[in-house]
């Protein structure tokens with residue numbers, strides 16, 4: 001059965017796109033058919049794999065605008081086992097255009113359900129907001145991964161994020177679960193990062209056995225260390241594995257992908 | 268005459284708050300009376316100087332809601348020469364609450380004008396969006412500083428940012444100028460950062476003599492190097508100068524403040 005995963009954090013610049021793209025590439029390289037879904041009008045995931053969001057004929061935008069649209073016509077192959085449902089820059093307008101459509105939050109879900117088991121993993125890159133596109137991702141997902149940085153100010157946003165997930169589980173997607181946090185651009189040597197991670201570990205420990213969507217969540221290891229190669233490869237339209245396969249960014253994302261796959265395969 | 272500066276970038280997590288707070292502190296330490304204005308419902312600038320945004324009785328929110336509000340009653344002293352007009356978490360609602368008020372974009376401007384020459388510098392920390400609060404900051408400002416990181420994906424947002432500034436100069440604030448870009452969390456040693464900076468330098472050079480609000484803009488030196496101390500000090504409610512005055516973060520923000528003051532004093 002397809003695993004539908006939303007990578008979400010309303011804070012900007014925390015590593016959502018870098019994580020969605022490189023984990024997807026890692027799954028694909030492990031032989032697992034993966035669909036990358038770019039839900040961000042900034043279209044960074046699309047750019048990251050060499051797709052020009054101003055040049056696409058069809059995209060997530062068509063899925064949002066037209067319930068009758070055949071999503072397969074918008075999906076493009078990136079490489080072996082990796083395809084993308086790209087974004088389109090105009091889709092920033094979707095929120096206001098669809099504001100009176102009753103079913104707007106579940107159009108993405110229906111479109112992805114129509115794909116059945118075509119893909120083993122569907123990885124949805126959310127924009128830095130809590131609007132229609134992110135909620136559509138949460139409505140379509142079975143699990144949420146939260147990319148974030150181990151900084152004090154980053155912790156401030158986690159409460160609001162989990163509140164939003166709770167709203168979704170209370171309504172349109174009761175079975176949604178938060179699988180955990182992925183630490184991005186991590187400075188492993190600093191006291192500050194260790195303190196923030198320790199706070200997060202304790203927070204999740206204390207949620208065990210409670211009726212909250214993060215009751216099974218944890219901070220994933222390994223953290224993804226800061227590595228300039230990860231910031232460079234989008235400018236070449238390539239993932240870290242094509243661009244710099246020996247860099248720490250490739251090592252860390254491959255290791256993290258292995259941990260996720262092992263978890264999922266064990267279920 | 269008061270210098271009114273908006274620190275703006277719709278991309279999240281690029282260094283707006285860290286820059287607004289630490290430059291303001293540097294100006295204050297140079298003996299220049301400075302008002303820090305927190306326009307972000309996340310209230311990170313307020314947190315950064317030890318103000319609890321859920322504990323404030325009055326804030327920017329009151330300025331936005333009530334044209335008759337006396338802004339002085341919301342301003343709090345932080346330290347010598349440094350005061351803050353704090354944010355309040357509820358003000359995320361301002362956008363929809365004020366959507367039919369004709370004068371909503373200039374309420375902040377009027378309030379700051381009512382302060383006359385009380386402060387030499389007014390430094391406005393904008394949220395990561397292009398909504399009411401950011402536009403209010405741009406409407407109130409005479410200059411714009413753009414904190415950003417020298418990464419490929421960061422360049423993608425600059426066009427939209429300048430487009431927004433142009434909309435404002437075409438309407439509610441014709442004399443607004445972009446002074447320049449501040450490079451944050453900079454990795455000085457990497458080829459990638461150098462290439463991005465070089466792109467920015469060329470972009471601004473080619474704007475000289477054109478009728479655009481960034482015709483006098485440049486990339487400021489020094490860049491602010493990545494320094495974990497800058498990420499730590501908000502958790503203590505202190506600026507870098509109180510927390511770690513010998514750290515590179517303090518050195519860089521002091522040097523950049525010196526460059527800005529020299530520029531401004533020379534005019």
Ligand SMILES: Nc1ncnc2c1ncn2[C@@H]1O[C@H](COP(=O)(O)OP(=O)(O)OP(=O)(O)O)[C@@H](O)[C@H]1O
Nearest residue numbers: 012013014015016017018128185225226227231418
């Ligand atoms: N581990 C890392 N090491 C170095 N740079 C990184 C790392 N992870 C991400 N970056 C860089 O940090 C910036 C922000 O990352 P990214 O775009 O993935 O975040 P995001 O959460 O998707 O941002 P947005 O909210 O704008 O969608 C990018 O320039 C990216 O290349």
Ligand SMILES: Nc1ncnc2c1ncn2[C@@H]1O[C@H](COP(=O)(O)OP(=O)(O)OP(=O)(O)O)[C@@H](O)[C@H]1O
Nearest residue numbers: 151279280281282283284285395452492493494498
């Ligand atoms: N030079 C630096 N070195 C290390 N960490 C930094 C540096 N500048 C900023 N940071 C950290 O990076 C994160 C983002 O910075 P900051 O909050 O200033 O960005 P912002 O643009 O104001 O974000 P937002 O869009 O959420 O308002 C914070 O955790 C901050 O502490």
Ligand SMILES: [Mg+2]
Nearest residue numbers: 016017040044
């Ligand atoms: Mg992104």
Ligand SMILES: [Mg+2]
Nearest residue numbers: 283284307311
């Ligand atoms: Mg900020």
